[in-house]
Amino acid sequence: MVDPDMIQAAQINVMMSAAFRAAFLELVPPFEQATKHKVVTTEAHWGDMMTRLKAGAVVDLVIMSGGSIDALIKDGKIAEGSRTDLASSGIGVAVRRGAPKPDISSAGALKRALLLANSIACSTGPSGRHMADLFGRMGIADALIPKLRTVKREGMDAVFARGEADIGFHQISELLPYAGIDFVGPLPADIQHVTVFSAGLHARAREPKHATTLVEFLTAPAAAAVIRKAGMEPR
Numbered sequence: 378m379v380d381p382d383m384i385q386a387a388q389i390n391v392m393m394s395a396a397f398r399a400a401f402l403e404l405v406p407p408f409e410q411a412t413k414h415k416v417v418t419t420e421a422h423w424g425d426m427m428t429r430l431k432a433g434a435v436v437d438l439v440i441m442s443g444g445s446i447d448a449l450i451k452d453g454k455i456a457e458g459s460r461t462d463l464a465s466s467g468i469g470v471a472v473r474r475g476a477p478k479p480d481i482s483s484a485g486a487l488k489r490a491l492l493l494a495n496s497i498a499c500s501t502g503p504s505g506r507h508m509a510d511l512f513g514r515m516g517i518a519d520a521l522i523p524k525l526r527t528v529k530r531e532g533m534d535a536v537f538a539r540g541e542a543d544i545g546f547h548q549i550s551e552l553l554p555y556a557g558i559d560f561v562g563p564l565p566a567d568i569q570h571v572t573v574f575s576a577g578l579h580a581r582a583r584e585p586k587h588a589t590t591l592v593e594f595l596t597a598p599a600a601a602a603v604i605r606k607a608g609m610e611p612r
Contacts, residue, residue: 387414388415389416389588390437391419391436391440392420392440393421395532396502396574397464397550397607399550400607403607404595404600408591412590422501424501431449435579437578438579440574440575441574442572442574443460443462443572443573443574443575444503454579456577456579460577462573462574463595464550464574464611465571465572465573467548468507470561470562471558471561472545473537474558481565483565484515484568495543498525499547504546507570526542528547534555534558537558550607
């Protein structure tokens with residue numbers, strides 16, 4: 378339990394990937410109320426985060442895929458030993474709101490849906506990299522190249538709204554919040570890929586103690602229900 382009388386109010390600067398956004402935005406207000414701290418959040422996609430942090434951007438806390446946190450620790454950008462796993466997320470499938478939902482009950486069914494689709498949207502982050510590898514393992518990568526649309530710096534719903542995709546793949550937590558899409562379901566278990574999202578203290582954090590308090594709040598038992606509602610599993 379956070380005791381606000383024991384902590385001096387501070388501003389905690391966080392850089393965060395979109396995958397953890399829904400849970401984070403719901404958890405921050407009660408944290409701020411309990412501690413009197415102010416959380417200032419910069420949200421960016423995976424590639425932008427890596428570029429900015431490697432170029433010298435300084436924040437107190439970074440939240441992104443655990444593998445990327447590990448890479449930034451090796452680069453000296455994230456403090457060694459500060460990685461804390463927050464949640465895990467599988468990859469989901471979505472279509473434009475009201476569109477027919479394809480059969481994704483098996484790898485074979487998904488492959489047929491992909492070959493029939495006119496356009497396919499994938500992200501630039503961990504889910505996009507897994508899907509590119511999966512297309513290759515399915516033997517359809519070359520056939521899908523003309524259909525692929527890469528989602529950068531926007532939500533999947535924007536791509537569907539412009540009519541640029543029949544089917545899309547992203548972290549489940551990045552599909553559920555949008556009203557303009559219908560969530561079809563997760564990838565079949567045998568081709569699913571689960572990404573762990575973690576927090577890490579910046580090596581040059583100005584408020585490492587208070588950022589640690591925020592991490593403790595995000596991993597407390599009370600946060601689990603919020604994380605699950607956002608389509609992720611608490612760690």
